[in-house]
Amino acid sequence: MFDRDKWQEIWFSIKKHKLRTFLTALGVWWGIFMLIFLMGAGKGLDNGINRLFGSVAKNSVFFSSWKTTKPYDGYRAGRYISLDMDDIEAVKNQLGHKIDDISPRLDVWSAKISRNGVNYDLRVKGELPVILNIDAIEGFEGRFLNELDVKNRRKVAILGKHTAEKMFEDIPLDSVVGQYLNIKGAEFKIAGIFRSTIREMNQAKEAEEEVFIPLTTAQQLTNRGSRIHRFACTINKDHDIYAVEDEILALLKERHHVAPDDKRGVRSDNLAEEFAEIQGLLTGINLLTWIVGIGSLMAGVIGVGNIMLIVVKERTREIGIRKALGATPREIISMILLESVSITTVAGYLGLLSGTGIIALFNFALGDGGLEFYANPQVTPGVVLGSLFILIIAGFLSGLVPAKQAAQVDPVVALKDE
Amino acid sequence: MIEINNIKKSYKTGSTELQVLKGVNMHVEPGELVSIMGSSGSGKSTLLNVLGLLDKYDSGSYLLNNVKMEGLSEKEAAFYRNRFLGFVFQSFNLLPFKTALENVALPLYYQKVDRKERLRKAEQYLERVGLLNWKDHYPNEMSGGQKQRVAIARSLITEPKVVLADEPTGALDSVTSEEIMALFKEVHASGMTMVVVTHENEIAAQTQRVIRLSDGLVKNQVPVL
Numbered sequence: 001m002f003d004r005d006k007w008q009e010i011w012f013s014i015k016k017h018k019l020r021t022f023l024t025a026l027g028v029w030w031g032i033f034m035l036i037f038l039m040g041a042g043k044g045l046d047n048g049i050n051r052l053f054g055s056v057a058k059n060s061v062f063f064s065s066w067k068t069t070k071p072y073d074g075y076r077a078g079r080y081i082s083l084d085m086d087d088i089e090a091v092k093n094q095l096g097h098k099i100d101d102i103s104p105r106l107d108v109w110s111a112k113i114s115r116n117g118v119n120y121d122l123r124v125k126g127e128l129p130v131i132l133n134i135d136a137i138e139g140f141e142g143r144f145l146n147e148l149d150v151k152n153r154r155k156v157a158i159l160g161k162h163t164a165e166k167m168f169e170d171i172p173l174d175s176v177v178g179q180y181l182n183i184k185g186a187e188f189k190i191a192g193i194f195r196s197t198i199r200e201m202n203q204a205k206e207a208e209e210e211v212f213i214p215l216t217t218a219q220q221l222t223n224r225g226s227r228i229h230r231f232a233c234t235i236n237k238d239h240d241i242y243a244v245e246d247e248i249l250a251l252l253k254e255r256h257h258v259a260p261d262d263k264r265g266v267r268s269d270n271l272a273e274e275f276a277e278i279q280g281l282l283t284g285i286n287l288l289t290w291i292v293g294i295g296s297l298m299a300g301v302i303g304v305g306n307i308m309l310i311v312v313k314e315r316t317r318e319i320g321i322r323k324a325l326g327a328t329p330r331e332i333i334s335m336i337l338l339e340s341v342s343i344t345t346v347a348g349y350l351g352l353l354s355g356t357g358i359i360a361l362f363n364f365a366l367g368d369g370g371l372e373f374y375a376n377p378q379v380t381p382g383v384v385l386g387s388l389f390i391l392i393i394a395g396f397l398s399g400l401v402p403a404k405q406a407a408q409v410d411p412v413v414a415l416k417d418e
Numbered sequence: 419m420i421e422i423n424n425i426k427k428s429y430k431t432g433s434t435e436l437q438v439l440k441g442v443n444m445h446v447e448p449g450e451l452v453s454i455m456g457s458s459g460s461g462k463s464t465l466l467n468v469l470g471l472l473d474k475y476d477s478g479s480y481l482l483n484n485v486k487m488e489g490l491s492e493k494e495a496a497f498y499r500n501r502f503l504g505f506v507f508q509s510f511n512l513l514p515f516k517t518a519l520e521n522v523a524l525p526l527y528y529q530k531v532d533r534k535e536r537l538r539k540a541e542q543y544l545e546r547v548g549l550l551n552w553k554d555h556y557p558n559e560m561s562g563g564q565k566q567r568v569a570i571a572r573s574l575i576t577e578p579k580v581v582l583a584d585e586p587t588g589a590l591d592s593v594t595s596e597e598i599m600a601l602f603k604e605v606h607a608s609g610m611t612m613v614v615v616t617h618e619n620e621i622a623a624q625t626q627r628v629i630r631l632s633d634g635l636v637k638n639q640v641p642v643l
Contacts (some may be wrong), residue, residue: 004533005520005527005533009515012515016515233453260542315512318513320511321511321513322494322501322512322524323472323499324470324472324505325499325500325505325524325525325526325528325572326496326499326500326525326529326576327496327503327528328492328493328496328497328528329492329493329496330493331528411472412467412472412473415472415507415511
C-alpha cells in the first residue's frame with residue numbers, strides 16, 4: 001500500500017489530467033458535501049422541534065371531563081361529569097404501578113388578580129408540586145410549591161416569569177418574591193417565580209403568564225370541595241402508553257357511569273401521539289435526506305468510475321507493457337483501485353470538511369435564538385463516520401469495473417505497433 | 419533453451435478460421451543468437467507472442483528452459499515472463515512518466531525487490547549500455563537509439579534466460595541500427611540466448627542462424643557463416 005512507486009504513478013496520472021481529475025473529484029466532493037449539509041440541516045430541524053416541546057414529559061397523557069353524549073347505566077345523556085380527588089386516589093390505587101406521576105389541576109375561572117388597585121386578567125391554576133415533573137417549566141426565583149403549601153392550604157402563589165415582569169415592572173425581579181397580590185379577594189404571598197423550558201419565544205411567554213397556587217387552596221377559594229378539572233399522568237416507560245391510557249379511561253368511565261364508547265364524558269389527550277406524529281415527520285425528512293445525499297454521492301461515484309474507464313483505455317499500452325514485464329492481473333487491479341480510492345477519499349474528505357464548516361457557520365449565524373422551528377444545525381459523529389464509510393466503499397466500487405477491465409487487457413493487442 | 423514442436427494456432431474472425439501457425443518446429447540452443455524472418459502474414463509476430471507467453475497456442479508443445487509452458491494461468495505466465503524472458507520492442511515501449519533509471523528498474527518491481535536495490539541494479543545496467551549519465555532523463559528527452567538502449571537494459575536486468583527482440587531496429591536509422599546490433603552481439607557474447615524477429619536481411623545476417631517462416635510453417639533454417 002505505502003509503496004512509493006505506486007503513489008508516484010497515481011500522482012503522475014492525476015497531474016497529467018488536472019482538469020479531468022478536478023471535475024471528477026468535484027462530483028464526489030459535492031455528493032459528500034450535500035450529504036453532510038442535508039444531515040446537519042435536518043438535525044437543526046430536529047433540535048428546533050425538540051426545543052418547541054421543552055422539558056415537557058413526552059409520555060404524558062391528560063384527562064378531563066365534559067358532558068356525556070349517551071345514556072348509560074340508568075343515567076340520561078347530557079350529564080356533566082366532574083372529576084375529583086377520589087378519582088386520583090382510585091387511579092393511584094389500581095394503576096399506580098404503571099404510572100410515574102399524576103398531577104391534578106383545578107382552574108380558577110375569572111380570577112380577578114390585582115396589585116395596587118390594578119386588575120390583571122390571568123389564568124390561575126391550582127396545582128400540586130409534582131407538576132414540575134410533567135410541565136415544561138423550571139424554578140427561576142424563590143421556591144416552587146411544596147407539600148406543606150398543599151397540606152395547610154397556604155395562600156402562596158408562584159408566578160410565571162412573564163406575569164412577574166408585567167405586574168412588577170417597577171421593581172427588580174429578584175425582589176418580587178415576598179410581595180403580595182390579590183386573587184379573588186384573598187391576599188397571596190409570592191413564594192417564587194417559574195419559567196418555561198420551551199425555547200420558542202411566543203409559546204414560552206404564553207406559558208409564563210400562568211399563576212400557580214396550591215390545589216387545595218384553589219379548591220377552598222372556589223368552594224369546590226375536592227373537585228378537579230383535569231389531571232396529567234406520566235406513564236411508566238415499561239408500559240405501553242396507549243394501553244395504560246385506555247385503562248385509566250375505562251376506570252374513570254366506570255366510576256362515573258359513563259358509557260365505555262362515550263367519547264366526550266371523560267376524555268384524554270395523549271402527548272405521545274402528537275410527538276410520534278412529529279417524530280414520524282422528522283424520520284421521513286431524515287430518510288429523504290439520506291436518499292438525496294446518497295443519490296448525489298452515487299452520481300459522483302459513477303463519475304469517478306467513468307473517468308477511470310477512460311483512464312484504463314488511455315493506459316492500455318502502459319498496462320500491456322507492465323504485463324509483458326511481469327505484472328500479474330492482481331497488481332494491475334490494485335493500481336487502478338488505489339487511484340480511484342485516492343481520488344474519492346481526498347475529494348470526499350474535503351467535502352466532509354466543507355459540509356461541516358458550512359453547518360458550523362450556519363449554527364454560528366443563527367446564534368442562540370434560531371428560528372421558530374429551527375435551532376443548532378449540527379453534524380453528528382455518526383453522520384461523519386457513516387459518510388466516511390460510504391466514501392471508501394464508493395471509491396472501491398467505482399474502481400472495480402475499470403480495474404477488472406484493466407486486468408483483462410490483452411498485451412498482444414496493447415503492444416501492437418500500428 | 420527453446421523447444422517448439424508442432425505448434426498450431428488459429429484465430430477466429432467471424433465464421434472463418436484463420437490458421438496462422440500450422441505446425442511450427444524450432445529450437446534454440448542456450449547461448450545462441452538466432453533471427454526469425456518472414457514476410458508480413460507469415461506468422462512471425464504470432465510465433466513471437468507465443469514464445470513470449472503473451473499469447474496462447476492451440477496445440478503442440480513449448481519447452482522454455484526445460485519447463486513446459488502449457489495451460490498457464492495469467493499469474494503463472496506473468497511469473498515466467500518476468501523470470502525467464504526479456505523483451506525488446508520496435509517502439510521501445512518505455513513508460514513516458516518514468517526516468518530512464520526507473521524504466522530499467524521496473525521489472526524488478528514485479529519481483530518485489532526493494533526500491534533501493536532496484537535502482538542500484540538499474541544503474542549497473544544503464545552503465546552497461548552506456549547511458550548512466552542519462553539516468554534521470556525521461557524517454558521524450560532521448561533519441562531513438564538511446565531509448566532502445568534503455569529498453570535493452572530493462573530486458574537484461576532480471577537476468578532472463580532468453581531475450582526476445584521484435585524488430586528492434588525497425589524504428590532506427592542505419593547508423594543507430596548498427597550500434598544496437600553491436601550491443602546485441604556484445605550481450606550475446608556474454609552468454610545470453612537471443613531471438614530477434616526482423617525483416618531486414620542485414621540484421622539477420624548478423625545472427626548465427628536464420629529461421630525463415632512462410633505461410634505459418636518453417637521454410638528453412640540457415641546457419642549464417
